Amino acid sequence: MTLDDSLRALEAYYGSMPPVAVMDVSVAGYDGDSLRLHAPLSSHVNDKGSAFGGSLVSVMTLAAWGLVTLRVEQAGLDAEVYVADSTVRYRAPLLADLQAEATLDAAGDWSTFARTLRERGRARVALTARIALPDGSTATEMQARYVAIRRPTANV
Amino acid sequence: MTLDDSLRALEAYYGSMPPVAVMDVSVAGYDGDSLRLHAPLSSHVNDKGSAFGGSLVSVMTLAAWGLVTLRVEQAGLDAEVYVADSTVRYRAPLLADLQAEATLDAAGDWSTFARTLRERGRARVALTARIALPDGSTATEMQARYVAIRRPTANV
Numbered sequence: 145m146t147l148d149d150s151l152r153a154l155e156a157y158y159g160s161m162p163p164v165a166v167m168d169v170s171v172a173g174y175d176g177d178s179l180r181l182h183a184p185l186s187s188h189v190n191d192k193g194s195a196f197g198g199s200l201v202s203v204m205t206l207a208a209w210g211l212v213t214l215r216v217e218q219a220g221l222d223a224e225v226y227v228a229d230s231t232v233r234y235r236a237p238l239l240a241d242l243q244a245e246a247t248l249d250a251a252g253d254w255s256t257f258a259r260t261l262r263e264r265g266r267a268r269v270a271l272t273a274r275i276a277l278p279d280g281s282t283a284t285e286m287q288a289r290y291v292a293i294r295r296p297t298a299n300v
Numbered sequence: 301m302t303l304d305d306s307l308r309a310l311e312a313y314y315g316s317m318p319p320v321a322v323m324d325v326s327v328a329g330y331d332g333d334s335l336r337l338h339a340p341l342s343s344h345v346n347d348k349g350s351a352f353g354g355s356l357v358s359v360m361t362l363a364a365w366g367l368v369t370l371r372v373e374q375a376g377l378d379a380e381v382y383v384a385d386s387t388v389r390y391r392a393p394l395l396a397d398l399q400a401e402a403t404l405d406a407a408g409d410w411s412t413f414a415r416t417l418r419e420r421g422r423a424r425v426a427l428t429a430r431i432a433l434p435d436g437s438t439a440t441e442m443q444a445r446y447v448a449i450r451r452p453t454a455n456v
Binding site for chain 1: 316318319320322342346347354355357358380383385386387390
């Protein structure tokens with residue numbers, strides 16, 4: 145599967161989940177280290193004309209989940225990816241489209257993650273995600289840990 | 301406004317926000333100390349047949365926000381309520397409808413909150429929310445802080 149196929153598969157995957165399909169999320173970019181998602185404000189606007197807090201968390205959660213999923217695939221592995229915990233700070237109201245970016249946490253390391261997942265069938269990884277304001281400063285940021293668990297191979 | 305009117309107004313308020321309208325959230329109960337919300341799994345199901353992480357956070361965020369909003373009203377005040385930060389732990393996958401309950405954090409105190417909001421025009425409050433598994437144990441739990449800011453009165 146080419147990278148482009150992987151990104152299209154990821155978008156289709158998002159769209160297959162009812163609560164995510166209504167979020168109008170698209171992949172805005174991926175460079176191997178960071179995954180960027182876009183969602184229109186109109187689908188996420190709250191009573192104050194800004195982005196709903198739950199939507200901000202959801203888009204960041206999806207971005208970080210998507211990044212882990214892509215890295216699992218790139219390592220040639222097949223695993224379920226789950227979010228384990230997250231901490232979110234809402235810094236400023238967002239009155240524009242949601243632009244989320246997920247990256248590995250500063251202390252993290254993708255090779256250790258892939259090796260652990262290959263050898264033990266299970267690995268944890270810490271990620272950071274943020275949603276920017278139009279001027280580049282931070283609207284909302286999240287630290288979250290994800291767990292990947294290898295799927296049993298279909299043909300033994 | 302009677303309590304029943306307040307609860308109906310809260311549901312209408314939820315429904316007025318596009319990202320919340322699609323969540324099919326209803327008020328399941330309110331006793332002054334805890335607000336319970338319900339949302340059907342079918343609107344929140346992910347690729348694994350369980351509730352999507354973003355949905356779990358969104359429903360808990362709405363429950364806690366709704367509880368603060370109701371307490372502001374009961375204190376006879378008019379304020380905007382914002383979520384400031386939250387920490388979520390995903391303990392077990394949920395394969396049933398979402399039943400969320402928000403309560404005041406153990407260290408919190410509604411009278412102090414209302415007095416501070418009345419006197420200073422702004423107050424913070426810490427809440428706990430959880431979503432239960434059908435057996436009563438915890439699927440997901442959240443600690444979050446909310447800020448209320450008094451609206452300028454329309455008629456001076």
